[in-house]
Amino acid sequence: MSEQQNQKGAESGHVSTIYHEHEEWAVNMGESTIHAKRMPGFFRTLKYATESLWLIFFFGAYLRWNGKQALLLDVNNRQFHIFNLTILPQDIWMVSLLLLLTAMTLFAVTSVASRVFCGYFCFQTAWVDLFTWIEEKVEGNPNARHKLDAAPWNAKKIQKKVIKHSIWLAISVFTGISFTIWFEDAFVYWHDLLNLNLSMLEWSTLTAFTFGTYFLAGFLREQTCFWLCPYARIQAVMADSQTIFPTYDVKRGEPRGKIRRGAEADSLKLGDCIDCFQCVQVCPTGVDIRQGQQLGCITCGLCLDACDSIMDKIGRPRGLIRYSSLDELDGKPVKKLYQHPRTLVYIGIIFIALAGIVWGLTHLGSxxxxxxxxxxxxxxxxxxxxxxxxxxxxxxxxxxxxxxxxxxxxxxxxxxxxxxxxxxxxxxxxxxxxxxxxxxxxxxxxxxxxxxxxxxxxxxxxxxxxxxxxxxxxxxxx
Amino acid sequence: MSENHNSAGGVPTTGHVWDDDLADFTNQPPKWWMIGLTASAIWVVLYFTMYPALPFAATGTFFSGVGLPGSGQWTAIKELAEDQKVLDDARKQYEDKLESMTPAAILADSALTEYVTRSGKVLFSDNCAGCHGQNGIGSVQNGDKFAKREQGLMAPILLDDDWLYGGEINAIHETITGGRQGMMTAHKETLSAQQIDDVAKYVKALSEGSGDSEAAGKKVFTESDCTACHGGDAKGIAAMGSANLTDKVWRFDGSLEGIKQTITYGVNSGDADARVAVMPNFTTAGKLSATEMKKLAVYVYKFGGGKAEEAAPVAAAAAPASAVEPVAPAAK
CATH class of the missing domain: 2.60.40.10 (Immunoglobulins)
Structure with missing residues (x-):
């Protein structure tokens, strides 16, 4: 896995090294709730920007076009309406090309920059980010939240918890509604909903989405990425030594140690990492990036922001934790993007699928x-x-x-x-x-x-x- | 591994030890699992009782069952009946109209015609296809069973535009409701073998458009009783159901041998070797309702051979094609 661990394995040269390595994987199995710190920075801002694309999911369905819903996946009547376009079951082959297109985009992005989707765009990431943001507004910073969790139940704790869970549930309900209105007329649905006049299917969809969102984003959180998500598992085969992901520069950082005042001579022997644990504290999945690339890392870059802000404070160059490839860390020549055949194959397939869709849409006929x-x-x-x-x-x-x-x-x-x-x-x-x-x-x-x-x-x-x-x-x- | 081995350590075992130190604990299964098992067992009994698995005659019918609370005593038979009702309700709007309409009026209404042509296939296959063939393509009778000799076509092809009794909608309807049984006498007594041969050649030539080349046959045709039924121009008389001999469609068999057989032994003539052609009377047969016979008339008419009435009623032509659908604009 990581450079560090590979070295250890090589040193001991024993088959049981794999178990030692396993012991070093500090993966939280849900035994404690992770309350990650929020630190401003470039990647934090980027994450807010990409996550805000989900606003389309919430509000896109209300767009009207010629008196009808502009985007309507009318599965009941087997018709997709996209502005003026009506796609009937005969044209469904384009949907399979669209699925191919999105899958290949995912693969291409992953082969270039690992789990970009996980870190910046995944609904699980986005909703958890929203839920923890609300948690922070209601219950305070991570320290306060840890204390509140440990504190005995009293009126204040109950009040905070009730407020938080109410907001969470409200968002969950709205998520369920927003999902459903892509499949039927949004305004008719709202009318039926407010009159409590939904069909059995509509009620069960709303219920499933409400509790699914509430449970997955409110409670399961990073455990979803660890144990439920298949994409988290298959991404390893799409990344290689040319793929960049947030990496701790071992050569520069080790040996780590705290700065002590008046110990200039001593500090010279130490690396740039001052063991401040900010990178761990900001991590939404609670991993220690300094252990190398690992299962729990969703490559969201928040540890880069944290580390850079510390490096600025202690007057050392930024980039102790940075986006880099295994080749770069090993000191091998870094290849250009066009020298990455796998990415080119993915991009090729993307263009083929895109061409098919464009041909289909222009030759749809009325x-x-x-x-x-x-x-x-x-x-x-x-x-x-x-x-x-x-x-x-x-x-x-x-x-x-x-x-x-x-x-x-x-x-x-x-x-x-x-x-x-x-x-x-x-x-x-x-x-x-x-x-x-x-x-x-x-x-x-x-x-x-x-x-x-x-x-x-x-x-x-x-x-x-x-x-x-x-x-x-x-x-x-x- | 072995140094961490967890010995029984005081936990009760079944007492059976094998492979030196392996034994079975007698621990209870987890509580949640036991609760699940018990709950499932209770559920099975309740479900079996409430689902119509037991023939409790609670509300009349044998299989009505007790029903799950709130299920409205669901049974598969009730669901079938409800589904059937949806279909019947959809058909009712058409069926109600058909009852009081004439076949010609149905034909004038495009929506009703469409309904009949789409739903008539079952009726036709069940009642007509036996003789007229699937889709009205006709069926060949190979002798012995129905008629003593090889029959040729058992019943007319309904797809073409040749009709013995007329292809107008009312004529077709009449054929179904009243049946048809034409008759052609056997000529083995009245005509000599030579005459039969001559007239057969003449009739065959007629259909090929070269009737004048067979002068001997023509003489027989005009001088014997042929013209009485087939007409002076040999084009048949629809009122009698006599065949048009000048067209290219043959009722039985268009080969020279086939024609000679028809002339010699006749049709429905009582001769043992005669061809048999009987369209049953579906009214007296009682198999079909009046509406069903109207539907069949329209269905057969729409095979493609149906003929418009001689004097097309002006009012009907000017009326909208259907009460249900808007009028089509004129083609450019």
Whole structure:
């Protein structure tokens, strides 16, 4: 694992080293609540900025567009509405590309700078940060909170705890509401909620999200990252010696020791780390970064802020704890980003997925057509000797109004007649409409058992709304 | 490992010791686990009783069960009935209208026509497909079972535009409600083998558009009783159900041998070798309701061969296509 531990392992050269190493992993298994200190700094500010992106989650669903919800994942009606765009189940392949895109972005970021997602953006991190911020406002700084936890129950303690948990629960309820309104009309939902008129599914979703948020962000906190989150476990395979993460510079820091006044000569032998434990105190997961890269580290950079502020105070250069790669620490040449093949592969896949989505969105069309030729029978011989085929047309009208369509065909048989669309046919918006079309062709003109024919539908109201589909005209053996 | 080995240390064991020092503790399972086990056992009994697992005749029906509190005595049969009701309610708006409408009026309403064509398949498959084939494609009868000789087509193909009794919606409806049984006499007594051969050749040529090339056959056709039923122009008379001999669709078998057989032994003529063609009367059969027969008429009409009434009523043409749907704007 870490440089330090590797060295120890090499020294003892015994198979049981792995157990010694395990003993040194000071992972809090939930035996004590971590009350992390908040220190201002660059990464603290960055973390606030990235976490505030979650405001979109809370308020994005209220955005209206043409009198309807701008972003609505209407799973009940199997429609996604994104501004003017309606995505029906036929276009769901783009969602899988979107999932691929987000997964690859996660991988690419992780291969460059390890668990950036965990440290700056993960909902668990964001909600825990919000919950502990409230805790600090209500109960005071970490020392005060530790004291309060240990103190016997009295009116003041009860008051503080009640206030804190009430706010937590309120946020949890709002989280549940905010999640649900992405899947149905936000204002209708609020109306139903205020009238206590939600469906069973809506109530259970709200309850599950409320208690899930309350429990995970209020109580489980960093234990979620340690024991529940799969991403925390797989990130190790996406990081390598070129990946940067918050690292303690062992060569510069060791041996650590406190500064004593008037002991200048003595301090020369010591490293830059003064063992002030600020890096541990600010850590939201309670790890000691000086033990090297480890399971509990979510790479949020708060220890960098803490260490830099101490280095400033004692007049030593910043960066004792800094973002660096294993290569850099080992003194190996640091490669450029473009020399990192894995990242390039991830980025390549990102672009492929992105291209697919862009193609899909631009070629979505406002109408789709599928034509299913009748198979029993393939054709019918008529009394004048001509051959008739029957087709089932399925038109999906993705616009927001009902349209009438006309049917035409290219290819096929010379002299063919389309029967069944003499008057334009009504297609309902937002769902499929099917109707029957016959094509009649003179037998003499038919040359093949199966002649290619392309059908077109065009809206009467809007000539730009068109769709076509390739099919076959079947005839008896010649 | 071995130095940390935890010996029994006073905890009671089962007394069975193996591999030198291994023994079973007789510790109780954890309390939470025991509570869970007991609660599960109680739950099983309650659930078995309250779920309709026991046929308690609490509220009439045998399987009504006791029901879980607040479940409204749920049973699978009740759920099925409720689901069925949803379907029936959805159909009711159409079914109610169909009852009082004529087949022609149903056909004039696009929404009702759509309902009938989408839901008629089951009716057709259950009652018509036996003779007319699945989707009305016709079925070939291979002799002996139904008629003594090879029958050719057992019942007409309903997909094409050739009709013995007319393809108008009312004619089709009449065929279903009243049945049809046409008759063609056997000509083995009245015509010689040569004459039958000649007239068969003439009729086959007629359908191919070269009737004048068979002068001998034409003479037989016009001078014997053929024209009485098939008409002077050989185009058949719908009122009698006689076949149009000039088109390219054959009721039974269009080969020369097939035509000769039809002429020799006739259709429903009483001859042992005659072709048999009987459309049963579905009203007297009592299998279908009046509404179902109307639905079938529209369903068959919409196979593609249905013919508009000779004099299309002007009022009907000008009326909206459907009371349910808006009028389509004119095509550009």
């Amino acid at each position: 109408m789709t057509l599928r034509v299913i030729p009748e198979r029993q029978p393939l054709y019918v011989s008529l009394s004048d000797g001509s051959i008739r085929n029957r087709y089932e047309f399925k038109v999906v009208n993705k616009t927001d109004k009902d349209l009438h369509v006309t049917v035409s065909a290219t290819g096929g048989i010379p002299g063919q007649v389309i029967v069944g669309s003499e008057t334009p046919i009504l297609t309902h918006h937002g769902r499929g409409t099917s109707f029957t079309i016959f094509v009649k062709a003179p037998a003499d003109a038919i040359k093949l058992e199966a002649t290619p024919i392309e059908f077109h539908v065009q809206a009467v109201e809007d000539a730009a709304v068109v769709a076509q589909y390739d099919s076959k005209f079947s005839a008896p053996k010649r």
